[in-house]
Amino acid sequence: MKTKFAYLLMLGVAVLGISLLAGNALAQQPPPPHGPPSPEERLKRLTADLGLSEAQVAKLKPVFANIAEKMKALHDDTATPQEQKREKGREIMREADPAINAELTSDQKTKFEELRKKHKADGPPPGGPSGPNGGERKGPPSGGGKPTQ
Numbered sequence: 001m002k003t004k005f006a007y008l009l010m011l012g013v014a015v016l017g018i019s020l021l022a023g024n025a026l027a028q029q030p031p032p033p034h035g036p037p038s039p040e041e042r043l044k045r046l047t048a049d050l051g052l053s054e055a056q057v058a059k060l061k062p063v064f065a066n067i068a069e070k071m072k073a074l075h076d077d078t079a080t081p082q083e084q085k086r087e088k089g090r091e092i093m094r095e096a097d098p099a100i101n102a103e104l105t106s107d108q109k110t111k112f113e114e115l116r117k118k119h120k121a122d123g124p125p126p127g128g129p130s131g132p133n134g135g136e137r138k139g140p141p142s143g144g145g146k147p148t149q
């Protein structure tokens with residue numbers, strides 16, 4: 001009886017120890033990235049999607065770094081209303097188009113436009129910075145009452 005109890009006690013301690021170690025290992029994993037992709041991530045994705053050469057990547061790297069810098073400044077601007085920020089973000093991307101297109105082949109330009117159209121059709125991710133439904137509130141307010149439309 002004593003041996004059985006000691007065995008169960010050791011088994012319990014071992015299971016507890018393993019679960020604590022596993023929990024600790026999971027807690028040390030970095031959180032998933034939030035926000036827009038970095039210039040390096042964008043270039044990596046475009047390289048995979050468009051088959052960019054090393055020379056193209058080298059020329060496009062500063063373009064995407066500039067975009068990221070401007071977008072960060074826009075994001076950090078707390079005085080500008082969200083809708084104006086959204087339009088300014090679109091403008092930043094439009095301004096970068098000539099520099100991006102200058103480095104692409106005609107086939108790559110076609111694929112790039114297709115990717116943009118697909119991205120535009122997919123829309124922003126739900127629950128993004130402006131919230132689900134693009135910041136529009138549909139349904140009753142949190143305090144109850146009539147839905148807003």
